Amino acid sequence: MRRLRAWFLLPGATIMAVLFFAPLLIVVLYSFLSRGAYGGVELPWTASSYTRVFDSLYLAILWRSIWVSALSTAICALLGFPLALYIARAGSNRTLLLNLVMLPFWTSFLIRIYAWMFLLRDTGLINSFLLAVHVIRQPLPLLFNTGAVILGLVYGYLPFMVLPLYATVEKLDPSLLDAAADLGASPAITVWKVIVPLSKPGILAGSLLVFIPCLGAYLTADLMGGGKSVMIGNVVQNQFTTSRDWPFGAAISLLLMAVALLVTRVIGRKGEQLL
Amino acid sequence: MNRRTFLLGSAAVATACTSAAKRRLNVYNWENYVAGSTIPDFEREFDCRVRYATYGSAEEMLAKVMSGNSGWDVVFPSNSFVQPMRELGLLARLDHSLLSNLHNVADRFQAPEWDPQLNFCVPYMHSATGILYSKSVSRLPLAWSDLWTDSYQRRVTMLDDPAEVFGACLKRLGASINSGNPVELRHARDLAIQEKPLLRAYLNEEVRDQVVAGDVLVAQMWAQVAQVAMDNSSNLAFSFPSEGFALYADNASILRESKHQQLAHEFLNYLLRPNVAAKICEEMRTASANGAARSILPKSLRENAVLYPPAKVLARGEWFRAIPAAPQRLRDRYWTEIKAA
Amino acid sequence: MKRFLALYASVAYAFLYVPLLVLGAFSFNASRIAVWQGFTWQWYRNVFRNEALLDGTIHSVVIALGATILATASGTLAAYAIWKRSAPLLTNSLYLSLLTPEIVTGVSLLAFFQWAFRYLHLQLGLDTVILAHVSFCLAYVVLVVIARLRTMDSSFEEAALDLGATEWQAFRHVTLPLLWPGIVAAALLCFTVSFDDYVVTSLVAGVNSETLPMMIYAMARRGVSPEVNALSVLITVALGALILLAGRLERR
Numbered sequence: 024m025r026r027l028r029a030w031f032l033l034p035g036a037t038i039m040a041v042l043f044f045a046p047l048l049i050v051v052l053y054s055f056l057s058r059g060a061y062g063g064v065e066l067p068w069t070a071s072s073y074t075r076v077f078d079s080l081y082l083a084i085l086w087r088s089i090w091v092s093a094l095s096t097a098i099c100a101l102l103g104f105p106l107a108l109y110i111a112r113a114g115s116n117r118t119l120l121l122n123l124v125m126l127p128f129w130t131s132f133l134i135r136i137y138a139w140m141f142l143l144r145d146t147g148l149i150n151s152f153l154l155a156v157h158v159i160r161q162p163l164p165l166l167f168n169t170g171a172v173i174l175g176l177v178y179g180y181l182p183f184m185v186l187p188l189y190a191t192v193e194k195l196d197p198s199l200l201d202a203a204a205d206l207g208a209s210p211a212i213t214v215w216k217v218i219v220p221l222s223k224p225g226i227l228a229g230s231l232l233v234f235i236p237c238l239g240a241y242l243t244a245d246l247m248g249g250g251k252s253v254m255i256g257n258v259v260q261n262q263f264t265t266s267r268d269w270p271f272g273a274a275i276s277l278l279l280m281a282v283a284l285l286v287t288r289v290i291g292r293k294g295e296q297l298l
Numbered sequence: 299m300n301r302r303t304f305l306l307g308s309a310a311v312a313t314a315c316t317s318a319a320k321r322r323l324n325v326y327n328w329e330n331y332v333a334g335s336t337i338p339d340f341e342r343e344f345d346c347r348v349r350y351a352t353y354g355s356a357e358e359m360l361a362k363v364m365s366g367n368s369g370w371d372v373v374f375p376s377n378s379f380v381q382p383m384r385e386l387g388l389l390a391r392l393d394h395s396l397l398s399n400l401h402n403v404a405d406r407f408q409a410p411e412w413d414p415q416l417n418f419c420v421p422y423m424h425s426a427t428g429i430l431y432s433k434s435v436s437r438l439p440l441a442w443s444d445l446w447t448d449s450y451q452r453r454v455t456m457l458d459d460p461a462e463v464f465g466a467c468l469k470r471l472g473a474s475i476n477s478g479n480p481v482e483l484r485h486a487r488d489l490a491i492q493e494k495p496l497l498r499a500y501l502n503e504e505v506r507d508q509v510v511a512g513d514v515l516v517a518q519m520w521a522q523v524a525q526v527a528m529d530n531s532s533n534l535a536f537s538f539p540s541e542g543f544a545l546y547a548d549n550a551s552i553l554r555e556s557k558h559q560q561l562a563h564e565f566l567n568y569l570l571r572p573n574v575a576a577k578i579c580e581e582m583r584t585a586s587a588n589g590a591a592r593s594i595l596p597k598s599l600r601e602n603a604v605l606y607p608p609a610k611v612l613a614r615g616e617w618f619r620a621i622p623a624a625p626q627r628l629r630d631r632y633w634t635e636i637k638a639a
Numbered sequence: 640m641k642r643f644l645a646l647y648a649s650v651a652y653a654f655l656y657v658p659l660l661v662l663g664a665f666s667f668n669a670s671r672i673a674v675w676q677g678f679t680w681q682w683y684r685n686v687f688r689n690e691a692l693l694d695g696t697i698h699s700v701v702i703a704l705g706a707t708i709l710a711t712a713s714g715t716l717a718a719y720a721i722w723k724r725s726a727p728l729l730t731n732s733l734y735l736s737l738l739t740p741e742i743v744t745g746v747s748l749l750a751f752f753q754w755a756f757r758y759l760h761l762q763l764g765l766d767t768v769i770l771a772h773v774s775f776c777l778a779y780v781v782l783v784v785i786a787r788l789r790t791m792d793s794s795f796e797e798a799a800l801d802l803g804a805t806e807w808q809a810f811r812h813v814t815l816p817l818l819w820p821g822i823v824a825a826a827l828l829c830f831t832v833s834f835d836d837y838v839v840t841s842l843v844a845g846v847n848s849e850t851l852p853m854m855i856y857a858m859a860r861r862g863v864s865p866e867v868n869a870l871s872v873l874i875t876v877a878l879g880a881l882i883l884l885a886g887r888l889e890r891r
Binding site for chain 3: 236
């Protein structure tokens with residue numbers, strides 16, 4: 024087995040070494056360099072980017088980003104689980120239904136966000152409809168708040184939850200569920216006591232795939248949130264664009280990665296290992 | 299080339315047959331800055347093939363070309379980027395003998411502060427930041443200070459761009475938009491935080507449709523974008539705030555790394571032709587730095603006071619400049635504080 | 640239970656498709672602005688006349704297919720190897736790659752390519768974009784495939800080995816077929832992420848490799864662009880038809 028395993032590891036390891044570790048090393052170097060006058064980096068070496076990161080301002084933003092991302096992930100899991108279960112049990116239509124979950128995501132993210140902005144704005148479809156049927160008198164403030172940001176994140180990353188969930192739920196033996204039913208378990212109990220524990224690897228993988236990109240997201244906060252609040256992803260983005268402070272951007276990113284690593288390790292310990 | 303041809307697969311088939319022997323030019327420009335026929339006409343006349351792509355921010359373009367082996371020939375830096383790119387050694391010195399149409403550039407841009415001899419760039423398009431508003435508001439926003447009043451039911455947006463928000467706040471304080479003075483910047487930050495509860499959102503061009511639809515009544519906006527909104531609704535107007543406002547211009551430059559200097563000059567000279575420049579402005583509703591082109595535009599466009607504000611208004615404008623490292627850092631910090639407030 | 644799931648799923652699908660219906664409606668709007676002003680085919684005509692858009696679509700498909708094939712193949716193999724016996728170094732680097740913010744992936748890859756190419760006399764192009772996409776897709780594949788592996792019973796493979804199959808044969812004929820749904824899910828995820836990526840792509844793309852998302856971001860920066868809406872509808876309809884066709888073939 025050892026031989027075969029080594030060959031199996033080779034392509035992945037090569038890709039990671041060349042296309043991830045080498046660039047990562049550059050990021051680490053950047054974080055210890057000085058800001059170039061017009062972007063880029065220059066000598067001398069310094070750790071000042073790191074001393075700037077540990078500041079209540081950025082830590083507060085980080086904390087906010089973590090809970091917004093965690094909430095979005097939880098909602099994705101709640102929404103995604105029954106959907107994955109339904110698809111997995113749809114017999115010969117499974118692939119079709121799975122593909123139909125993915126289809127909307129082959130339209131640009133930006134364009135879908137614009138569509139949501141149109142639905143949610145004061146003169147948008149939802150408010151116009153509610154006004155027309157006299158349910159409300161004033162347009163509801165649906166857009167440009169944290170709720171809208173979370174909606175955008177959930178919509179944007181739901182398939183990242185559904186796919187791994189599907190991959191595990193699909194494997195479950197239907198006879199297991201019948202057995203539970205025969206033993207008198209109600210459907211809800213079957214789901215909670217049998218299906219959920221058995222699909223834990225999928226739930227964890229999905230949560231990771233949703234939580235991490237949410238943490239780094241910036242466009243959703245800018246457009247759905249109207250730029251009135253920042254996520255840590257916006258701070259990073261700004262350093263590489265308008266502020267042109269690459270060392271600071273690199274330092275925040277490394278901090279972000281460290282936090283995310285910590286979070287996933289905690290999840291990983293509790294359940295099984297994720298990877 | 300082999301490697302790339304292989305990977306391009308079917309994509310290459312369509313172009314490979316025609317492009318083998320022809321001269322090539324790679325142009326990297328802002329969106330909406332050429333007319334539909336501009337590039338095809340140039341390819342036909344000069345028997346060459348142009349690879350044309352667009353970018354959304356000057357920083358994106360700079361990050362790409364900074365290494366000096368990007369492959370692009372012609373880029374369009376904003377005025378505040380010309381000086382930095384020159385200092386980084388990225389721009390080629392223009393050969394004026396190849397730019398016979400250079401005299402068409404409007405007087406206002408013959409000796410701009412970012413390149414007085416036009417040695418490294420040819421001014422191309424220009425615009426300004428002002429206030430786009432619905433004519434139905436009770437108090438016309440003719441000054442930045444109007445945006446700090448409670449007259450618009452929180453249906454106000456500012457641009458999601460630190461330079462612009464600081465620009466407006468600094469002008470309100472009577473300071474320069476390029477200020478690096480820590481005291482002025484702190485005051486500007488306090489003003490911005492004070493304004494935040496009155497705002498619906500910080501949005502860039504995306505707000506355009508909401509202004510037309512009537513969701514947003516007052517928006518800090520760039521003149522070119524505002525013009526498109528006004529074309530779509532007769533209920534909108536645009537003001538150049540009385541305290542002063544930001545001006546910007548995009549310029550055509552040739553990269554030093556370019557291996558097609560001759561053709562690149564021919565391209566710049568082509569863009570300087572009055573009929574070519576006028577066609578672009580007519581189709582894209584932008585404001586050209588080409589004086590000869592402006593004079594042949596239809597009257598409604600030529601005398602459009604949003605795209606071409608009169609000299610009296612322009613006197614209140616101030617050009618953006620590259621901000622040095624220390625004040626830029628302070629600005630970024632304050633911007634984060636404003637956003638987190 | 641079944642009925643509840645079916646009802647729930649139809650609501651979920653509606654949630655996923657409502658924004659697309661909005662797009663569809665606006666692709667026929669006579670105005671450039673997101674305010675309804677009458678019906679037109681104009682934007683569809685514009686899309687078909689726009690050669691650059693076609694080029695961009697081809698680029699995007701080539702990139703997404705290339706990246707998906709490379710990442711899915713190497714990722715599945717790696718997942719299997721890690722499942723057999725842990726490989727902490729690779730696992731941790733995959734973790735980290737997943738945790739890297741997009742812009743950092745983009746900037747660091749750009750810096751890496753520019754540095755390497757200075758010595759190799761190469762330039763950014765479609766191939767660099769594919770490589771960049773493989774680098775961030777790999778972790779997705781491993782994660783999804785390994786989630787599937789963890790729910791699997793290794794006794795089948797052991798049985799095959801006991802019956803005299805070589806390791807390769809056991810993998811090829813026993814494990815791989817059982818893994819298939821996981822691999823399909825991983826490949827779908829890769830394709831989706833790659834096809835829609837803007838941040839990394841725009842940084843590592845070269846002169847000859849403008850992709851569809853890059854064009855869309857440029858065109859739609861000012862807000863809704865009817866041509867982009869029309870294009871999105873065309874893509875969705877084309878891929879949707881493909882999916883339905885594939886579904887029908889599969890059932891046969």
